[in-house]
Amino acid sequence: MPELPEVEHIRRRLSDRIIGLEITRVLVRRADVIRLPVPVKARSKALLRNGRVKMLHRHGKKLALEIDDGRVVEFGLGMSGALLLEQVPSIPAATTHRHVIWSLLDPCGDQPMRLVWRDPRRFGGLRPVDSMRELRARFWSKIGPDALEIDEKTLARNLNETKRVIKTVLLDQRVLAGVGNIYADEVLHAAGLSPMRPADSLERTEIKAILRYLRRILDQAIEDGGSTIRDHQDPDGLPGGFQARHAVYGRPGGCCNRCGELIQSEQLGGRTTHWCSGCQN
DNA sequence: TGACACCTGGGT
DNA sequence: ACCCAGGTGTCA
Numbered sequence: 001m002p003e004l005p006e007v008e009h010i011r012r013r014l015s016d017r018i019i020g021l022e023i024t025r026v027l028v029r030r031a032d033v034i035r036l037p038v039p040v041k042a043r044s045k046a047l048l049r050n051g052r053v054k055m056l057h058r059h060g061k062k063l064a065l066e067i068d069d070g071r072v073v074e075f076g077l078g079m080s081g082a083l084l085l086e087q088v089p090s091i092p093a094a095t096t097h098r099h100v101i102w103s104l105l106d107p108c109g110d111q112p113m114r115l116v117w118r119d120p121r122r123f124g125g126l127r128p129v130d131s132m133r134e135l136r137a138r139f140w141s142k143i144g145p146d147a148l149e150i151d152e153k154t155l156a157r158n159l160n161e162t163k164r165v166i167k168t169v170l171l172d173q174r175v176l177a178g179v180g181n182i183y184a185d186e187v188l189h190a191a192g193l194s195p196m197r198p199a200d201s202l203e204r205t206e207i208k209a210i211l212r213y214l215r216r217i218l219d220q221a222i223e224d225g226g227s228t229i230r231d232h233q234d235p236d237g238l239p240g241g242f243q244a245r246h247a248v249y250g251r252p253g254g255c256c257n258r259c260g261e262l263i264q265s266e267q268l269g270g271r272t273t274h275w276c277s278g279c280q281n
Numbered sequence: 282t283g284a285c286a287c288c289t290g291g292g293t
Numbered sequence: 294a295c296c297c298a299g300g301t302g303t304c305a
Contacts, residue, residue, distance in 0.1 A: 121288045
């Protein structure tokens with residue numbers, strides 16, 4: 001489900017609401033969503049029980065929750081993962097697939113809350129680690145620079161060293177982290193580049209265009225709370241709004257807002273790809 | 282580097 | 294009944 005803008009929106013929303021709260025209980029209802037082996041005995045500690053929420057981090061599509069003593073849980077949202085924040089008591093909108101539930105309390109002890117990891121398809125997962133340092137060294141260093149931070153030189157180097165088509169390369173998290181199927185298609189349309197172009201054929205000015213629109217589109221999408229095609233919802237259960245601004249994604253057969261040609265849709269490297277044959281070269 | 286697998290659910 | 298979905302890991 002979520003690409004960089006959805007994850008960043010979730011990070012901001014959660015940061016506003018749970019920093020400083022204490023985690024008093026952790027309930028694991030499906031242990032197999034934990035993606036690092038943790039002995040049952042150590043599980044609730046690894047999942048941050050008795051910690052105070054210090055900070056939320058993001059790299060690409062990964063989200064991490066850090067508590068005061070340094071312990072961290074990383075969340076990979078996969079296709080359908082969601083972090084929901086609920087008052088206690090309340091009647092949850094979604095009652096199924098709630099795999100992990102954290103009980104949160106503010107320092108005054110009033111207003112109890114619940115943070116819920118929900119993931120119907122279970123492509124996502126949780127990774128408990130001892131520190132941000134460990135998370136960065138063992139995991140985040142294996143994927144590329146964050147899409148909002150990558151510089152032109154690095155992007156150019158990463159693109160020019162492969163013959164694969166640009167659409168596929170933008171989805172490769174080792175090249176840059178955070179772009180998925182929606183934003184790859186949107187960025188290529190904005191930049192006027194065909195998704196089938198071999199990455200190593202791109203001129204410097206074309207790479208500059210990719211970078212410019214990458215930043216512009218991701219920023220705009222974050223502002224709009226991300227795109228909700230079907231599942232994406234933020235911690236308050238709210239959908240994003242950026243789907244209303246999609247130029248190509250999800251609009252096959254529609255007409256291009258720039259040149260009026262029909263928008264095409266075809267499988268490319270196993271993913272449905274949307275583009276305009278009139279103005280993307 | 283691509284095909285397939287992993288899951289559930291919604292739309293046709 | 295079948296196809297499709299915002300992701301990613303493994304296999305030949």
